[in-house]
Amino acid sequence: MSKHANPNWWQEAIIYQVYPRSYLDTNGDGVGDLAGITDRLDYIAKLGVDIVWISPFFKSPMKDFGYDVSDYCDVDPLFGNLADFDKLIAKAHSLGVKIMIDQVMSHCSEDHPWFKESRSSRDNPKADWFVWADPLPDGNPPNNWLSVFGGSSWQWDSRRKQYYMHNFLVSQPDLNFHNPEVQQAMLDSLRFWLERGVDGVRMDACNFHFHDRQLRSNPPALVRDTATVTDVNPYGMQAHIHDKSQPENVAFLQRLRVLLDEFGAVAIGEVGADDALAVMAEYTAGGDKLHMAYSFNLLNEICTARHIRKQVEDFKARVKDGWASWSVGNHDVPRVTTRWGKNHNPAAFGKLVLAMQLSLKGTPCLYQGDELAFTEAEVPYELIQDPYGITFWPEFKGRDGCRTPIAWTNGENGGFTAGKPWLPVAEEHKAVAASLQEGDADSPLNFARRMIAWRRTMPQLTRGDIVFYEAPEPVLAFRRELPGERSVIAIFNLGKEAVNFTLPAAKGAQKLEQPGLPGEVVDGEVRLPAYGAWFGYAA
CATH class of the missing domain: 2.60.40.1180 (Golgi alpha-mannosidase II)
Known part of the structure; x- marks a missing residue:
C-alpha cells in the first residue's frame, strides 16, 4: 500500500544526489560516511528538496568507488554499518525527507561470492549467473563488444577457460539477467532495503541488464554517440544494438514496479543509450515500469537553448504518459558551471541554470555542490583516483573533478574531514564554502532555497x-x-x-x-x- 496521499507526488518532487565519499567525514579517515550525511540532513531539508539519492554505500572493494558491489545487503565499513543507515532513515523521515538508494543491478564486483562461485567451474549452481562465452577458434573474444571504460568488454578467465562479459571495469562482471534466479536475487536485495524504510531506488545503467543471447557483434555507429562517452573513447563508434537495451528488460522492469508499488516506493532510471529518449520513453510509458528516467543528453558539453528545447520536446512527442527527470550535473560529468558556463561568473550562471532546471516539465535532479555553484575542480594526475580517467588521460581527465569533497567551511580541508581527504578539497570551493554562503543573502545557496520554495507555490511549474x-x-x-x-x-x-x-x-x-x-x-x-x-x- 502506498505511504503517500498523492500517488504522483514524485512528479512534483526535487531529488538531491549525495555522493557519500565526498559529503562529510565524521571519523577522520578522509572518506565521507553515512553518519556525515545524517549530520547534514538539516542542511538538506532546509534546501527544500524532497528526495535524497545516495550513491552506493554497500560492501565493495571500491575499484569503482561503490559501483562494484560485493554484498548488496550490507553497508561497507568505510561508510558505517546498518545501524548508521537506520539512523539516517529515521532522521530523514522525521524531517520529511525521503531516501533513495542507488541499485547497481547490471553488474557486481569480482569479489562478490556469486562471481567467485560462478567462475570456479562450468557446472556449479551459479555457473550461469554471469555472461560467459567460449573464445572464437583463434582465441579472440566472441564478438566486438566494447567496455564503456575502454577496451573489449570481454575478459579471459583461466579457471573456466572462457570469457566473461564486463560493460565497465574488468573487475565488474555482468550478471546474466536471462537467468530468472538472477532477477529474483536482485529483487530480493532491493526488498531488503525497502523493508528498512527506503522510499525509492535509482537504477544505475538500467538498460544494461540484458544482452543479445546470440552474442551478435554490434555494427558501426552511423552517428557517433558523444553524450554517453567522451569522443576519445571508441565505445561511441559502435551502434549498441546487441549489448544493451534489449526488449527482455521491459518485463523485468515490470516485475520491479510490482515490488516498488508494494511499498509505495519510486524508481528513477539512468539511461545511457544511442537513442536515449526512445529508451526513456519505453521504460516510463504505461505506468507499470520506471516512474521516471534521465539520460546524458543534458549532461554533455552542448549548452544551447535549441539543444535543451529539443530534448524536452522530443521526449514529450515520443511518450505521452511517461515522465522525465532533467539532470544537468552528477557524479559522472564535469560540473555544469564549468562544462556549460566555462567558469564565467559561476555564481550567476549557477543560479540561472538551477532556475531553468526547476522550471522544465519533469522531476529535477540536483547534484551536491550545485546549490553552491561549485566549479569543476582540477585534480593533478598523481592524485587521480578514477580508473576511467587514468585510462583516457590526458584528453579525458575522468570524473574526480566533480567528486571532490564538499567545502563546508573555508578552514582546513573545508571542514570535510579531520584527516587527509581521499581527494583534495578545491581551494576555489573553500572560497565559496557553504558556511560563507549562509550569511550572504545573494549567494547561490540562499537563491537555491528561495527558488525551490517559490517553485512549490507555482503548480504550473510542477504539474x-x-x-x-x-x-x-x-x-x-x-x-x-x-x-x-x-x-x-x-x-x-x-x-x-x-x-x-x-x-x-x-x-x-x-x-x-x-x-x-x-x-x-x-x-x-x-x-x-x-x-x-x-x-x-x-x-
Missing part, C-alpha cells in the same frame, strides 16, 4: 504542460500551462552577454516576483542581462 516559444540563441523561452491556473511564461538567457528581443507572447504579461534573477519585459520587448531570467503570467 503544467510545457510549450516553447521561438527565441534567439542563447535564449530559452516557454510557458507552463495547467487547467484552472494562469499560464506562466519563463524566459532564460543562457549567455554571458545581454540580450534584447521581442516576444509577442510577453506583451501585456504580468511580471511574477521570483527569487531574484534580473530581467524585464517592456511592452513585449524582453531585456535580459547576462544569465538573466524573467517569469510572468501570460496576458
Whole structure:
C-alpha cells in the first residue's frame, strides 16, 4: 500500500544526489560516511528538496568507488554499518525527507561470492549467473563488444577457460539477467532495503541488464554517440544494438514496479543509450515500469537553448504518459558551471541554470555542490583516483573533478574531514564554502532555497504542460500551462552577454516576483542581462 496521499507526488518532487565519499567525514579517515550525511540532513531539508539519492554505500572493494558491489545487503565499513543507515532513515523521515538508494543491478564486483562461485567451474549452481562465452577458434573474444571504460568488454578467465562479459571495469562482471534466479536475487536485495524504510531506488545503467543471447557483434555507429562517452573513447563508434537495451528488460522492469508499488516506493532510471529518449520513453510509458528516467543528453558539453528545447520536446512527442527527470550535473560529468558556463561568473550562471532546471516539465535532479555553484575542480594526475580517467588521460581527465569533497567551511580541508581527504578539497570551493554562503543573502545557496520554495507555490511549474516559444540563441523561452491556473511564461538567457528581443507572447504579461534573477519585459520587448531570467503570467 502506498505511504503517500498523492500517488504522483514524485512528479512534483526535487531529488538531491549525495555522493557519500565526498559529503562529510565524521571519523577522520578522509572518506565521507553515512553518519556525515545524517549530520547534514538539516542542511538538506532546509534546501527544500524532497528526495535524497545516495550513491552506493554497500560492501565493495571500491575499484569503482561503490559501483562494484560485493554484498548488496550490507553497508561497507568505510561508510558505517546498518545501524548508521537506520539512523539516517529515521532522521530523514522525521524531517520529511525521503531516501533513495542507488541499485547497481547490471553488474557486481569480482569479489562478490556469486562471481567467485560462478567462475570456479562450468557446472556449479551459479555457473550461469554471469555472461560467459567460449573464445572464437583463434582465441579472440566472441564478438566486438566494447567496455564503456575502454577496451573489449570481454575478459579471459583461466579457471573456466572462457570469457566473461564486463560493460565497465574488468573487475565488474555482468550478471546474466536471462537467468530468472538472477532477477529474483536482485529483487530480493532491493526488498531488503525497502523493508528498512527506503522510499525509492535509482537504477544505475538500467538498460544494461540484458544482452543479445546470440552474442551478435554490434555494427558501426552511423552517428557517433558523444553524450554517453567522451569522443576519445571508441565505445561511441559502435551502434549498441546487441549489448544493451534489449526488449527482455521491459518485463523485468515490470516485475520491479510490482515490488516498488508494494511499498509505495519510486524508481528513477539512468539511461545511457544511442537513442536515449526512445529508451526513456519505453521504460516510463504505461505506468507499470520506471516512474521516471534521465539520460546524458543534458549532461554533455552542448549548452544551447535549441539543444535543451529539443530534448524536452522530443521526449514529450515520443511518450505521452511517461515522465522525465532533467539532470544537468552528477557524479559522472564535469560540473555544469564549468562544462556549460566555462567558469564565467559561476555564481550567476549557477543560479540561472538551477532556475531553468526547476522550471522544465519533469522531476529535477540536483547534484551536491550545485546549490553552491561549485566549479569543476582540477585534480593533478598523481592524485587521480578514477580508473576511467587514468585510462583516457590526458584528453579525458575522468570524473574526480566533480567528486571532490564538499567545502563546508573555508578552514582546513573545508571542514570535510579531520584527516587527509581521499581527494583534495578545491581551494576555489573553500572560497565559496557553504558556511560563507549562509550569511550572504545573494549567494547561490540562499537563491537555491528561495527558488525551490517559490517553485512549490507555482503548480504550473510542477504539474503544467510545457510549450516553447521561438527565441534567439542563447535564449530559452516557454510557458507552463495547467487547467484552472494562469499560464506562466519563463524566459532564460543562457549567455554571458545581454540580450534584447521581442516576444509577442510577453506583451501585456504580468511580471511574477521570483527569487531574484534580473530581467524585464517592456511592452513585449524582453531585456535580459547576462544569465538573466524573467517569469510572468501570460496576458
